[in-house]
Amino acid sequence: MSSAQHLLESRPASMAHLFLSRVEATPDREAYRYPVAADDGAPGAEVWRSLTWSGTGERVKSIAAGLLALGLRPEERVAISSSTRVEWILADLGVMCAGAAATAVYPSTDADETAYILADSGSRAVFVEDTVQLAKVVAHTDRLPGLDHAILFDADGDVPRVDGLDVLTLAELERRGTAYLRERPDAVDRAVRAIGPEQLATLIYTSGTTGRPKGVRLVHDCWSYQGVAQEVSGLLRPDDVQFLWLPLSHVFGNALIAGQVRTGHVIAVDGRVDRIVVNLPAVRPTVMASAPRIFEKVYNGIAGRARAEGGLKYKIFLWAAKVARDHARTGQERRAATGRSTVPPWLAVRHAVADRLVYGRIRAAFGGRLRGSASGSAALAPEIGYFFAGAGVPVLEGYGLTETSGGCTVNRADDYRVGTVGVPLPGTEVRVAEDGELLLRGPGVMRGYHNLPEQTGEVLDGDGWFHTGDIGEVDGDGFVRITDRKKDLFKTSGGKYIAPTEIESRFKAVCPYTSNIVVIGNGRNYCTALITVDESVIMPWAESQGLGGRSYAEVASSPQAHALIDGFVERVNGDLQRWQTIKKFAVLPRDLDVEHGELTPSLKVKRPAVEREYAGIIEAMYEGSREA
Structure with missing residues (x-):
């Protein structure tokens, strides 16, 4: 048996075990860095503070004990609705060390869907970043009879009073936990010892491109496996410094934490996207995911x-x-x-x-x-x-889904192939079905959709294979290539199959002004495209074209912008089969975004939503065409 296989087979029983082992092994090493306002009071000035693993362990145990003091029992759900910050990680680890299970909620989720997730998960408590997130919970407390507690990360002034809901700050929860541990010093250790590999650790709701999100049930063994698999693959090293800005409500961020806890390297945490450019030279990361x-x-x-x-x-x-x-x-x-x-x-x-x-x-x-910078959630133009x-x-593309607890294939820094998503993590099996669909099996695969046995049966077969819904192939060296999303493939009225992602990827590679492109053509006799331009790039171009002073929408709809994009469309068309070519296109007056429901929080395009929103523009591109 190889050392890698031995480590995989002897992995800890739970993420909580993994964490406490890390604290014990390297108590004085730095674990996390996080930004705070500078003491000099200069507007906008910030400094980075650190937490050691022992300091992290103390806070996590206080949070876990605080939850136990509130009466949380094994596998009961505790939601977290917050942007990416160190408190998110502390809360998540605290939930798991209490034996409870975390429910991730994107902070951009609206009040209605937040209430749906809290109700469907049966969450008894919720960590909220601030009063904005709390307000979304309060808006639908009538739909949440099982929700008893809300814990605020940030509280300006007095803590709000909410009928039927115990609202307290994170600091107060930690104080309660510290008092609880004085009376029961081994309470958290006992809770952790009781956790088994198949105990529920996390519910992550798929952002989905249609319909209500589904709760994906990920057990402790999923995260324990992720942590060890990333270590034995050499993806992470103990001396790494990782910059983490990805949403922790997404499975990718959760998987990164599992790998970090296993290897013990430093993570600098700041989820503010507008600070990425400033943070990178300050953090000087050795690894990053994006x-x-x-x-x-x-x-x-x-x-x-x-x-x-x-x-x-x-x-x-x-x-x-x-x-x-x-x-x-x-x-x-x-x-x-x-x-x-x-x-x-x-x-x-x-x-x-x-x-x-x-x-x-x-x-x-x-x-x-x-x-190296790991990249996932969508294809990168080669x-x-x-x-x-x-x-x-090097951008190290990988592949994984919420249903596989994050990455299941990934390129390595010492052996990567652009255009592929790398090779499987140790312990994960990959197979291609007869129709080209990629199938996955391994410890990281979910144990089902929460309260949805029929939908679970549709994607998990009796042999443990998860049907991904993606079309792919595996070459002779084991590198996996994703060619398209099974449900995104469409057939023209002439009977030709089109993989829109391939065309979109080619266009992004040649047109530096592109932000998003959606190729249309299902049941039509030719392909068209909806295109948005990147404001940060198109506006300087507009100045050079005598369009200075005009709004983004005016620039995007100008004849000059249409002519500019048309040149790139023709360039891409020259490398496509006749039936793949884009015959007509429209430059949209605004970019696609999460707020309008056109992108998922992980920035995947919701094609049905885009086609509904711009149905009139699409129909205009087919006016006068002869449909078969």
Whole structure:
């Protein structure tokens, strides 16, 4: 038996066991960093504070004991509705060390759906970030007869009084927990010892692209497996510094915490997306996880600034971008063929020159130490992937779902292939069904949908295989490629099957102004597209075109913008089969967003919602066409 297999088979019984073992093993090492207002009182000034593992353990035990003092019993649900911050992690670990189960709620979720999740999960208590999140709970307390307690992370002034709901601050909960432990010093340890691998740890509600979200039941063994699998795969190291901004209400963020608790490295936590650019050079992470949209925006921003500078600087950027892609693609192809990532001497020289001129600044923007950035939730355009790999910031695409407790395949920093989602984590099996659907089996797979046995039976078969709904393939070296979402594939009226994601990915790779694109064509006799442009890139372009002073909507709807995008559409069409080509397109007056229900909180496009919202524009693109 290999050492990796031994570690997997002897993994701790629960996430709570994993955590307490970490605290005991490295009590004085730094665990978390988090931003606070600077003491000098300067407006907006912040500093980073730290928690050691022993300090984290003390707070987590106080929170767990506080929940026990409130009467929480094993597997009873405690919801968390907050943005990503260190208190989210402390609360989540506290819930699990109390033997209860956490219910994750996106802070962007509206009051109606928040009430649905709390009611469906049967949550008895809820951690809320502030009075804004509390108000969403209070708005529907009549639908939540089982909810007894609300715990505030931030409380300005007096704690609100709510009929039928015990509202207290996190600090007060911890004080109650400390008092509880004085009388019962081993209460939390006993609660943890009683937790078994199959005990419910987390309910995460799938954001979904249609209908009400489903609660995914993830047991302690799912997280224990995730932590150990990430360690033995070499994805994380004890000396890593990770920057975490992803939503912890999403499974990706939860899986990252499991890996961190296992390896004991430092996480700098700040979920404010508008602070990412400022935080990266301050944190100087060695690893980071993100969504493809972030890398697309970074690339578009770099290309846009180079274009605005014009002349020689823009030509240098275009040359360096091509060298980066050629270097990464050649190295990847040779590594796959020979096991060595070598490139011809002439390409190595060009790459060294481009590194001094361009790539060094790109790495510095990410903090200068990033050895890899995991990317998930959607596909990254390969050309953008090759660019960052060649620039020394490899984007390591992975694949996983809420139903698999996060990542189940991932590229490694020492052996990655752009355009794939890597190889399976140890202990996870991957199989391709006859119709091309990807099937997964392993300890990370959910134990079912909460209160939905029929829907569970539709995706989990008797042999333990989870039917992902994604179309994929596995090459001879075990690398997995996702080609499309099974339900997103459509057939034109001429009988041709179209994979819209493939077309959308190609377009994003060539058009640096794109924010989102949705290809339409199901049952139609040709394909069309709804396109949104990236405001941070299109507005500087608009200035150069004499459109200065106009709003984003005015720029997006201008003939100049349509002509600009049309050039990129024609470029993409030149590489597509005739039936795949985009015959008509519309540039939308605003970007797709979560607030309008067009994107999930993890930034996946809700195609049905987009098609409903812009039905009139879509129909106009097909007026006069002959439908088969």
